[in-house]
Amino acid sequence: MNPLAGKYLRKNFLPFIFCPGCGDGMIVHAFLEAVDELGIIDDLALAAGIGCSAWIPVYIHADVLKVLHGRAIPAAIGLKATRPSRKVVVFTGDGDGLAIGGLHMLHAARRNIEMTVVMVNNQIYAMTGGQVAPSTQVGARTQTTPYGNLEKPLDGCKVAVAAGATMVSRCSTAYPQALSRTFKKALTHKGFSFVEVISQCPVQTGRYIHGSGAPQFNLQWLKDNCVPVDDPAKWGEVEAQGKIPLGDVLQVEKPEFMEEVRKMNQKVKEERAKGGDR
Amino acid sequence: MKKGRIKVMQGNEACVEAAILAGCRFFAGYPITPASEILEGMARRLPLVDGLCLQAEDEIAAIVSVVGASWGGAKAMTATSGPGFCLMQEGVGLAASVESPCVIVNVQRGGPASGQSTSTAQGDLYQARYGSNGDYSLITLCPSTSQEMFDHTIRAFNLAERFRIPVIILSDEVVAHIREKVVIPEPDQVEIVERKKPTVPLEEFIPFQAGEDDVPPMPAFNTGYKIPVISQAKSLSGNRGNAKEAEVFIRRINRKVNAHIAEFADVRTYGDERAETAFVSFGSVSRSARSAVDMAREKGLALQSVEVKTIWPFPDDLLRSKLEGARRIVVAEMNLGMLRNEVQRVIRDPEIKIELFSKIGGIYPLPQEFLRFLEVKQ
Numbered sequence: 001m002n003p004l005a006g007k008y009l010r011k012n013f014l015p016f017i018f019c020p021g022c023g024d025g026m027i028v029h030a031f032l033e034a035v036d037e038l039g040i041i042d043d044l045a046l047a048a049g050i051g052c053s054a055w056i057p058v059y060i061h062a063d064v065l066k067v068l069h070g071r072a073i074p075a076a077i078g079l080k081a082t083r084p085s086r087k088v089v090v091f092t093g094d095g096d097g098l099a100i101g102g103l104h105m106l107h108a109a110r111r112n113i114e115m116t117v118v119m120v121n122n123q124i125y126a127m128t129g130g131q132v133a134p135s136t137q138v139g140a141r142t143q144t145t146p147y148g149n150l151e152k153p154l155d156g157c158k159v160a161v162a163a164g165a166t167m168v169s170r171c172s173t174a175y176p177q178a179l180s181r182t183f184k185k186a187l188t189h190k191g192f193s194f195v196e197v198i199s200q201c202p203v204q205t206g207r208y209i210h211g212s213g214a215p216q217f218n219l220q221w222l223k224d225n226c227v228p229v230d231d232p233a234k235w236g237e238v239e240a241q242g243k244i245p246l247g248d249v250l251q252v253e254k255p256e257f258m259e260e261v262r263k264m265n266q267k268v269k270e271e272r273a274k275g276g277d278r
Numbered sequence: 279m280k281k282g283r284i285k286v287m288q289g290n291e292a293c294v295e296a297a298i299l300a301g302c303r304f305f306a307g308y309p310i311t312p313a314s315e316i317l318e319g320m321a322r323r324l325p326l327v328d329g330l331c332l333q334a335e336d337e338i339a340a341i342v343s344v345v346g347a348s349w350g351g352a353k354a355m356t357a358t359s360g361p362g363f364c365l366m367q368e369g370v371g372l373a374a375s376v377e378s379p380c381v382i383v384n385v386q387r388g389g390p391a392s393g394q395s396t397s398t399a400q401g402d403l404y405q406a407r408y409g410s411n412g413d414y415s416l417i418t419l420c421p422s423t424s425q426e427m428f429d430h431t432i433r434a435f436n437l438a439e440r441f442r443i444p445v446i447i448l449s450d451e452v453v454a455h456i457r458e459k460v461v462i463p464e465p466d467q468v469e470i471v472e473r474k475k476p477t478v479p480l481e482e483f484i485p486f487q488a489g490e491d492d493v494p495p496m497p498a499f500n501t502g503y504k505i506p507v508i509s510q511a512k513s514l515s516g517n518r519g520n521a522k523e524a525e526v527f528i529r530r531i532n533r534k535v536n537a538h539i540a541e542f543a544d545v546r547t548y549g550d551e552r553a554e555t556a557f558v559s560f561g562s563v564s565r566s567a568r569s570a571v572d573m574a575r576e577k578g579l580a581l582q583s584v585e586v587k588t589i590w591p592f593p594d595d596l597l598r599s600k601l602e603g604a605r606r607i608v609v610a611e612m613n614l615g616m617l618r619n620e621v622q623r624v625i626r627d628p629e630i631k632i633e634l635f636s637k638i639g640g641i642y643p644l645p646q647e648f649l650r651f652l653e654v655k656q
Binding site: 010012013042043044045047050058061062063064065066067068071073074075076077078079080081082083086103104106107261264265268269272 | 303304306325326328330332334335336338339340342343344345346347348349350351352354368369372376498499500502503504505506507508509510515517
């Protein structure tokens, strides 16, 4: 067994629920590398909703709250609020995070609540059998777009930036070392961090959209179509070629919500002690 | 007579006072009439006790963050009204499934849908019991005065902690907004229950294994137990359960409440316990029923008002015993007969007449209407 797995996996829950060739196992590995380097396993409070990616934290031997479809972020807020020193991480998918849970994403980013949201984007609803997702490319044939997808995909990174996230990055399982480095950066970021992971789903996306369910084909598809760039200003050029840009989009420092709550509570209590209203 | 500080308060305000006293340190809610004063009150009060009041983006976020806070180790509450209670239903089932103690206040208003936002109603009775999917059991309390709102709120937290369940307080617009005397006890006079925590060594801890009372000890997150909490039907270890494990789990989360109903069931009688005619009511309607009993007594007519305070799980045995002498039962409620259906289910004697006094549309029934009903329908 991989030493990281030996150290951090919940062994009585194995084997993984993931299909052969799934990117989720690679994400577990990259995440545990970052956790191991930072030495934060005891501080982790992991939250997830529903979908393949929502099972990622369940196998990690840490405190895990796996709730309803799309609702991981509210659960994470409750965990963060009750002990702000927790390292709160949400694992979500493109459907869980951008469709049913999209509103929660906007508002957690807007509040700049310190937590890391890992959004695994496999461009499809995989667990339910391959239906179109808000991240599916135009024209793709899925179980619910048998004549081709008419809807433009939603870019999670752009949404996160617009909503006020203070760290945004896009990675891919095609580049696992960069993924691990980005997790490390996100886990030490003071504020709301959003990491999109472009991942492979051989069973649904592979078979129905890309034309092959072979794991190696799908990983190669990611390598061919994901383009790491060092400057977010170049994202437009990459997108114009029909490719997916990877890299850091944004990292800024802004007042963090729970810290602001603490300060407000302190101030209100001091004013009260001096004899305020009521 | 109760001793303590006396204040004149709305039911909604009494709820806030009691929640703080019961130890609530996290509240999340979304503005909605006629429940908003609870959110507003918590926003004022929680910072003073190092708590957090979150105005959520919707009621789903509110209840799910309450579940998160509960696992974070805090006592947590949310409050809403019908349309928001609809959105919360998935969270009610979640709280039942992950066995999170929490309190949910539903200040009823007219329905269905947006209904009548500023008018009173009692149409959410079934929703409080059956609103989420699958088999689960929770406790629902029905206050009818500001004092009861205060007392029931403390009780709701205690029952939630005792059974690891969501407890619903089914209030209504009248209870929410009426201003009347509330006796606030000194903190040391209030019984506060805390959830049972695991006492076994970390390596022996089995996440969802319960003792005789069917309630598993609950560790807070980041206290070393590293517990997997999933919303699926689960095995004792917390993983997805197989058919047998799922059955054991579902039976247990229902039994842990239903088998202990005698511990918390509360039905009160006002007036002449031997009176042949009994009103049965819950929530604010009990106020009018009481007045009707008093008015009838002045005319020399004996009546009793039987008031259901813990409406779910329905207190079958207790209600049956309270209604032992009654030959004519008038179920009074502000819906089309939900409580009446329950009473009919419990009282099966064909000799006993069960009638429905139903008032809907948002105007609170007066005691005179109750008495007129008795005369006309005799």
